[in-house]
Amino acid sequence: TTRSALIPQLINRLKLINQQIEEIKEQLAEKIDDNPYQLTTIPGLGYTLAAQFIAEIGHIDRFDSANELARYAGLAPAEYSSGKSQQSSRKKYGCRNLNRAFYLLALQQIGTTRNNRPKNPVAYKYYQKKLAEGKSRKAALVCLKRRLVDIIYAMMRDKSTYELPETPEYEVLNQAS
Structure with missing residues (x-):
């Protein structure tokens, strides 16, 4: 009887x-x-992810450029040199929560709808271009994340909305719907 009382x-x-x-x-x-930051105008960026960006970035004025924001998010390459050799790789440090937010946003950007149309044709085309250049999926996603840093930085700095550029490919996609 205790089980029957516990379930309700x-x-x-x-x-x-x-x-x-x-x-x-x-x-x-x-x-x-x-x-004032209108991040939810980006396709695929909902309230929860927008709140995470705002909380992790704080006031955008503390970053002088998108490069500083990328460095803070751990998305800027770090150079290592010893003697004559120079190598560069992604940093493993930085704000991991912000890096994760950019990762989730990048995944949303390259996603497709049920009828196999990209949610964000511009980001999808950029990702496909990086794959065609010979980059791995992970490397292409990192490139897209870095591009998204520039977009988020500009939107927060200017307090502007996201607008898809009017490209011929996008106009064709719009006419199809």
């Missing part, structure tokens, strides 16, 4: 937790909408 309690607790999650999501959406 657990169901009620689960309903309460789900209700609290929905309330928090609504509050988060209100806060993000009131924020």
